[in-house]
Amino acid sequence: MKDSQNLTNEMLELASNEMILSASGWRGLFNIEKSEESSSEYLAPSYEVLTAIAAKVFLSFLKSHYPNIKKIILARDGRPTGETIEKIAFFILKDSEFKTQVLGIAPIPETMSFARDEDAAFFYISASHNPIGYNGFKFGIGSEGVLPSNEAKLLIQSFKEAIKNCSIPLYMDIAQKAKRMENIENDEYKKASLSAYFNNTMEIVSASSSKAEAMSFFESCKKESTNLHKESPIYVVCDFNGSARAASIDRRFFEELGVEFLPFNDVAGKIVHGIIPEGENLSSACKMLEALYEIKGGRGIFLGYMPDCDGDRGNVVYIDGGVAKILKSQQVFALAVVAEVLHAKLDGKDDLAVVANGPTSMLLDELSSLLSFKLVRSEVGEANVVALANEMSEQGFVTRVLGEGSNGGCIIPPSLVRDPMNTLFALLKFFLVKYDGLSLFNHWLKARNEKVCEHFSFSDIVASLPCYSTTPVASERAILRCKIEDYKVFRTAFQKVFLSEWQGKCEDLRKSYGILSYRAFGYVGKETVELTDDFSLTDRGGFKVIFYGENDERKAFIWMRASGTEPVFRIMADVKDAGEDDEIAFVEWEKKMILASLASV
Numbered sequence: 199m200k201d202s203q204n205l206t207n208e209m210l211e212l213a214s215n216e217m218i219l220s221a222s223g224w225r226g227l228f229n230i231e232k233s234e235e236s237s238s239e240y241l242a243p244s245y246e247v248l249t250a251i252a253a254k255v256f257l258s259f260l261k262s263h264y265p266n267i268k269k270i271i272l273a274r275d276g277r278p279t280g281e282t283i284e285k286i287a288f289f290i291l292k293d294s295e296f297k298t299q300v301l302g303i304a305p306i307p308e309t310m311s312f313a314r315d316e317d318a319a320f321f322y323i324s325a326s327h328n329p330i331g332y333n334g335f336k337f338g339i340g341s342e343g344v345l346p347s348n349e350a351k352l353l354i355q356s357f358k359e360a361i362k363n364c365s366i367p368l369y370m371d372i373a374q375k376a377k378r379m380e381n382i383e384n385d386e387y388k389k390a391s392l393s394a395y396f397n398n399t400m401e402i403v404s405a406s407s408s409k410a411e412a413m414s415f416f417e418s419c420k421k422e423s424t425n426l427h428k429e430s431p432i433y434v435v436c437d438f439n440g441s442a443r444a445a446s447i448d449r450r451f452f453e454e455l456g457v458e459f460l461p462f463n464d465v466a467g468k469i470v471h472g473i474i475p476e477g478e479n480l481s482s483a484c485k486m487l488e489a490l491y492e493i494k495g496g497r498g499i500f501l502g503y504m505p506d507c508d509g510d511r512g513n514v515v516y517i518d519g520g521v522a523k524i525l526k527s528q529q530v531f532a533l534a535v536v537a538e539v540l541h542a543k544l545d546g547k548d549d550l551a552v553v554a555n556g557p558t559s560m561l562l563d564e565l566s567s568l569l570s571f572k573l574v575r576s577e578v579g580e581a582n583v584v585a586l587a588n589e590m591s592e593q594g595f596v597t598r599v600l601g602e603g604s605n606g607g608c609i610i611p612p613s614l615v616r617d618p619m620n621t622l623f624a625l626l627k628f629f630l631v632k633y634d635g636l637s638l639f640n641h642w643l644k645a646r647n648e649k650v651c652e653h654f655s656f657s658d659i660v661a662s663l664p665c666y667s668t669t670p671v672a673s674e675r676a677i678l679r680c681k682i683e684d685y686k687v688f689r690t691a692f693q694k695v696f697l698s699e700w701q702g703k704c705e706d707l708r709k710s711y712g713i714l715s716y717r718a719f720g721y722v723g724k725e726t727v728e729l730t731d732d733f734s735l736t737d738r739g740g741f742k743v744i745f746y747g748e749n750d751e752r753k754a755f756i757w758m759r760a761s762g763t764e765p766v767f768r769i770m771a772d773v774k775d776a777g778e779d780d781e782i783a784f785v786e787w788e789k790k791m792i793l794a795s796l797a798s799v
Contacts, residue, residue, distance in 0.1 A: 205243055205370070210361050213244040217334070219357070221350035221581045224252070225325040225334035228279045236331040237469075239278040245333075246373035249283050251364060253290035253321065255356040256337055260296070260319055263349065264339060269318035271340070271391075273301040273309040275442040275508040276467035279333045282377060283323050289376035291321070301391050302383035303466045305442040305509025306336065307617040311398045312391040313340025314612070324442075324508040327474040343584050343614030347723060350581070396447045402610050403623040405541060405598065416455070419630040423456035426499070426629060430653075433490055434622070435502035435515075436461040437483040440469035443509035443618065451619055457626075462486060475504040475513040476524075476672040483515050484522035491517050499629060499656055505618050511607050512618025514625065518657035527606030528559040528668050529660060534608040534624040535562065536663075537631075538599040539569050540641050544633040551595035553587045555579070556721040556740035556759070558603030559772045560752045561666045568645055577721035577739050578602065578759060584614050586724035599624075604671050604770070628659050667781040669770035675785050678767040680796060682760065689734035689741065691795040696733075696743070699791055711754060711773070711780075712747040719744065756788040767792075 217226035226248075227233070230240040241249070260267055270291055274280035284300065291298040299316070301309060306322050313320040318340050325332035337353060338344040345353065401407055404415035423432060434457050438444040445466035452459035463470050463482070472479040483502040491500050500517040514525040525533075535552055542550055550571040554562050555578045566573040572595060576582040580602070587597045587609075601608035607616040608624065628639040639659055640650040646662070669676045682688050700716070707713040718729040720736030729735050740759040747753045754773040761768050769792065771784035 205247065205366050207362060207364065207366065210244055210247060210364070210366070211358075213242070214248060214358065214361055217248075219354045220579075221345060221347040222579050223324070223326060223334050223336045223344075224354075225328055225332050227331055228283065228333040229331045231331070234329040234331045237278050238331075239282065241279055241282050243370070243373075246282075246286060247364070247366060247369040248361070249286045250290055250369045250372050250376075251360050252335055252357060253287040255353060255360050256319075256321060257291065257294050257296065259337075259349075259353050259356060263352075264319065267317070267319050267339065268295070269297045269299065269313075269316050271299050271301065271309055271313045271316065271318050271320040272323075273304040273306075273320070274323035275305070276303050276440045276444075276469060277323075277325065277330060277333050277507060278467075280323050280467075283333060285379050285382060286373050286376040287321055287323070288382050289372055289379065299387040300383045301388050303442050303445045304388070304391060305446050305505070307510055307613065307615050307619070308391055308395040308442075308446050310338065310340060310343065310615050311395045311613070313338075314614075315394045315398070316340065322508070326508050327506045327511070330469055330473060330507075344581050346581050346585055347579070392447055396450065398613070399447065399451065399617070399619050402613050402617075402620055405538075405545065407612075419626075420454070420456045422630045422632065427456065429497075431494075431498040432457045432626065432629065433494070433498050433500050434459050435483060435486045435490060435500075436464075437480075437486065437502070437504040438462070438464040438466070439471060439473070439479075439482075439504060439507075440465060440467050441505040441507055441509050442466060443505040443512070446509065448619065455626075460486070460490065469507065473507045474672060475506050475511060476527075476670070480504055480513060480515055480524050484524070487515055487517060487522045488520070491520060491522075496520065501622070501625065501656060503618055503622060509618070510616045511605065512621060513606055514622070516656045516660070518655075518660075523657075525660065526668070527671060528561060528603045528666070529663060530606040530621060531558065531601050531603035531608055532561050532565060532663055533628075533659065534601070534621050535565060535599050536569070536642055537624040537627040537638060538608070538610060539565075539571050540638055540645070541627060541631060542596060542598045543569070544638075544641060547596050547598070549595050551587075551590040551597045553583050553590060553597060553600035555583060555602040555604060556719070556726075556742055557671075557757045557768075557770055557772075559666050559668045560744075560755065560774060561664055561668075562603060563752055564664045564774075575721065575726055576724045578604070580609070580615060582721075582723050583609065587611065589724060625656075625659075628656075665775050666772055667776045667778055668772045669781055669785050671768070671770070675782065675789075676768055676770050678769055678789060678792060680767050680792070682767065682796070684799075685737050685760075686734040687799050688795060689736075691799045692791060693733040695791045695794045695798070699787070703787075707745065711745070711776070712751075713745040713753050714748065715746045717744050717746070718742070754784055756784055758788065758792065 322336040404412040503512040576586040721740040
């Protein structure tokens, strides 16, 4: 309490400046220890006040921008500080004219699904994939998803203005009263949310808004799963790691599909290892999958996944020759695209579009040619991807799948957020969906002019993808810690360095990779802007140089962007028909040019 009595508006401003405030979410070190890995449930006093202010400005924003909205869905992931934040937010929201429905722990896809059904806004408490000591907020409207960047900027501006002159004693008193509240989470709302989410998921995976058709499709998949069970049962292992998904529909969904579901670390809120579902954090799922494979004598289809804390991402592991492997993020998205596009085409749908972000692999461009769909790209961020998907739909395209290959997973409309249930079902469609007596995987082989096969494994499906080597988003070489004061000045300097490097390397690039030319592009919201003549025409957004061979065939690209959710500069490379050494060579070249550019400004 002593620390809270010493709080000043300047200290609050400093705390808010340390937060990451973007359309993707607001995040900060909320815990009292100010430690990334702290499991303390106690909030720093400054963040108790900032939580109350955030709830207050969100109410004002809804009143002025969405006057028809009368409900707010309040939910959280399983982070230690989440319950206290939820109480403070609810204390502010409950005295407004809005009806506030508190779900407690629920994944963001469930929360948004319920908000859509209830025609409500949502206030979601999470820091997504950031370490356990972080927390934060996501704001949005059920029918539209997270707030678009222009509205997010207005909310952020209101938040910063409110901090300057706020009454700290008033907000500290609110926080103290809020923390004493009990039983604010409503079981009836949670049951309604789970029911709505399950039904909506059935409609999404079936590609039908008709509940009868959705049930018929689901039953046909269940029948095929039962048939497979005789010779090759499907097993799905899940390391929940305390994710909000442990309090959602995952168990019911797979069990009703006839899939053997084996979860562990399945107490929501009990986080036992790193949150981001990549690298070492997937080792538990890999070990469990390998053990299961051995127990079952290798007979079956073996998949596993681990969701992140807020449950919108679930990276996949699979068995290849008895060894568990991690399905690369770009491959997750690519396979989901193949499955969903084929499903839509075989169902008689035309004029298909797929929306991806700037750093999604050129693998998608090749899939676009193979499966005849229109591929368009936006800036990084789900709000940008969704906005571009809406635009494509308005133009008459069937936008069946969208997402960010650099992060894995996919968004399948009418959902407006990534969802592991949708992604995993897309992968299972290769086995469970049949047209004209052929599995979806065999229809994919036909599209590639390859022979169909009666028996196949998931590793065969992975191996069927065209070969691209792409920088993993969580690898050390994908992160550059540097400070850029003026992005236009930096881009101008980078163009000079790049042109000099191009002159010196173009012959080697031609001999080694067949590269003959390049074009530069910037990504601003849902727009793609060509920058070949002037790299500085766009500001902070994603920037990419694509290298072309004969007949404008895409051979490689380098990409860069300041992260909107972490204090780092992200870089990556993507190279066709190449190995990891080639990708590393391109990304190291990119890093060299960036550092040379920074040294010159």
